[in-house]
Amino acid sequence: MDRLALRECPGITARRARRAAAIGAADTDPIVWDSAAGENVHDVDGNCFVDLCAGFGVASVGHAHPRVVAAGQAQLQRLPHAMGDAFPDPRRVELMERLCELSGQDRVIFGSSGSDAVEAALKTAVLATGRRRVLTFDGGYHGLAATPLAAIGYHVDAFQGPFSALLGTFADRAAYGGPLPDLSPYAAVLVEPLQGRGGMRAPPPGWLATVAAAARSAGTVVIHDEIYSGFGRSGTLFAGGHPADPCPRPDLLCVGKALAGGFPLSACLGTAAVMDAWGASKGEAIHTQTFLGNPVGCAMGLAALAVVVDEQLPERANRLGTALVERLGRVPGVHAITGRGLMLGIHVERSLGVTRALLERGWIILPCGEQAEALGFTPPLTIADETVDAFVRELESVL
Numbered sequence: 001m002d003r004l005a006l007r008e009c010p011g012i013t014a015r016r017a018r019r020a021a022a023i024g025a026a027d028t029d030p031i032v033w034d035s036a037a038g039e040n041v042h043d044v045d046g047n048c049f050v051d052l053c054a055g056f057g058v059a060s061v062g063h064a065h066p067r068v069v070a071a072g073q074a075q076l077q078r079l080p081h082a083m084g085d086a087f088p089d090p091r092r093v094e095l096m097e098r099l100c101e102l103s104g105q106d107r108v109i110f111g112s113s114g115s116d117a118v119e120a121a122l123k124t125a126v127l128a129t130g131r132r133r134v135l136t137f138d139g140g141y142h143g144l145a146a147t148p149l150a151a152i153g154y155h156v157d158a159f160q161g162p163f164s165a166l167l168g169t170f171a172d173r174a175a176y177g178g179p180l181p182d183l184s185p186y187a188a189v190l191v192e193p194l195q196g197r198g199g200m201r202a203p204p205p206g207w208l209a210t211v212a213a214a215a216r217s218a219g220t221v222v223i224h225d226e227i228y229s230g231f232g233r234s235g236t237l238f239a240g241g242h243p244a245d246p247c248p249r250p251d252l253l254c255v256g257k258a259l260a261g262g263f264p265l266s267a268c269l270g271t272a273a274v275m276d277a278w279g280a281s282k283g284e285a286i287h288t289q290t291f292l293g294n295p296v297g298c299a300m301g302l303a304a305l306a307v308v309v310d311e312q313l314p315e316r317a318n319r320l321g322t323a324l325v326e327r328l329g330r331v332p333g334v335h336a337i338t339g340r341g342l343m344l345g346i347h348v349e350r351s352l353g354v355t356r357a358l359l360e361r362g363w364i365i366l367p368c369g370e371q372a373e374a375l376g377f378t379p380p381l382t383i384a385d386e387t388v389d390a391f392v393r394e395l396e397s398v399l
C-alpha cells in the first residue's frame with residue numbers, strides 16, 4: 001500500500017481550493033488532484049490519498065493502469081480522432097465486437113457520458129415499441145442531461161426543479177424492488193440492477209426476473225443501467241444476471257464509467273430485435289455525435305476490458321466484498337451494509353462528518369443514498385487486501 005501520512009499545509013491548500021472553486025473547478029473541498037496511480041491519488045500539495053470512490057466508479061482497473069495508458073498513448077500517436085459513424089476505425093469495430101462478446105448483446109451505440117448511453121437506450125425503446133412512456137424507480141440515477149434527468153428518481157426536486165421547463169414528462173416512478181404497475185403503456189422499464197447513487201442497494205432476489213417477465217408479456221423493453229455496476233464492480237461482470245439473483249439478458253444495457261479506464265466513453269448495447277428498429281440510414285444520421293466512438297477511447301476500452309478479464313477483477317471484487325461485509329458487520333457504529341462486490345453502502349450516523357474525518361486521514365470516500373445515509377465504498381477493483389484491512393481499522397477509529 002502506497003499511502004503516505006496526510007501532510008499539513010492548510011494555507012496553500014485553502015488558497016488553491018478557493019481559486020479552484022472560483023473558476024468552478026471544484027467545490028470547497030481542499031484537494032486539487034494532481035496525479036493518480038492504482039488506488040492512490042496525489043494532490044498538488046504532495047498529499048497522498050487512497051481513492052475509495054475510484055473517481056466516481058471510473059478507475060475500476062486502478063488509476064492510470066499501465067496497459068490502458070500504453071494503449072491510449074499508442075492510439076493518440078496513430079489516430080486521435082476519426083469520423084464518428086461516417087467512417088469506422090479498427091479500434092471502434094474491435095471494441096464493439098468485444099462488448100457484444102462480453103455482454104451477449106448484438107449491437108452498440110457509443111456515447112461519451114453515461115447520460116448519452118441512457119438517452120440512446122430511451123430513443124431505441126421508443127422506436128422499437130412506438131410507445132411514449134417509461135417506468136423508472138425511486139432512487140434511480142441515470143445522469144443529468146435533459147432526457148435521463150427526466151427519468152431519475154434520486155434527489156428529484158433538487159435536480160429536476162430548476163429545469164422543469166426543459167424536461168419531458170414521459171417518466172412514471174415505482175418503488176425500487178416493489179410491486180409493478182401494468183407495463184403495457186410503457187416503451188421501457190429503466191432500472192439499475194444494483195442501485196449506485198441511490199444507496200448501493202440490490203433489489204430483493206427474484207425482482208429483476210419478475211420485471212423481465214412482466215415486460216416481456218407487455219411488449220415493453222427492459223433497459224439495465226449498469227453504468228455504475230458494470231465490468232465487475234458487483235462481483236460479476238454485470239450485476240443483472242448475478243448468480244445470486246439470475247434474470248434474463250436485458251433488451252438494452254447501458255455502460256460507461258469504467259468502460260475505458262478513464263477516457264469518457266459510454267455505450268448502449270442491445271439485442272438485434274430492438275436495435276434494428278433504427279432501420280437503415282436514410283442519408284442524415286438521426287442519432288450521432290462528433291466524437292462518437294473516439295479511437296483513443298476505444299483503444300483504452302479494449303485495454304481496460306482486457307485487464308478486467310486477465311486480472312479476474314469480477315472474482316476479486318466478489319472475494320474482497322464478501323470478506324469486507326463480514327468484517328464491517330462487527331464494527332461498532334456500522335448499522336447496515338448494502339450492495340454487493342465492491343459496490344457497498346456502509347450505513348453510519350453522520351456520514352458527512354465521517355467522510356470528512358476519513359479525508360483528513362487520507363481516505364477519499366463519498367456519502368450515498370437519498371439522505372446521505374451511507375458511505376459509498378466503490379474502490380478500484382485492484383485495491384490491495386492490506387489497504388482494505390487498513391481502511392477497516394481507520395473506520396473503526398473514526399467511528
Ligand SMILES: Cc1ncc(COP(=O)(O)O)c(C=O)c1O
Nearest residue numbers: 113114115141142143196227228
Ligand atoms: C447508474 C448511472 N447511470 C448514469 C449515470 C450518468 O453518467 P454520467 O455522469 O457519465 O452522465 C451515472 C453516474 O453516476 C450512474 O451512476
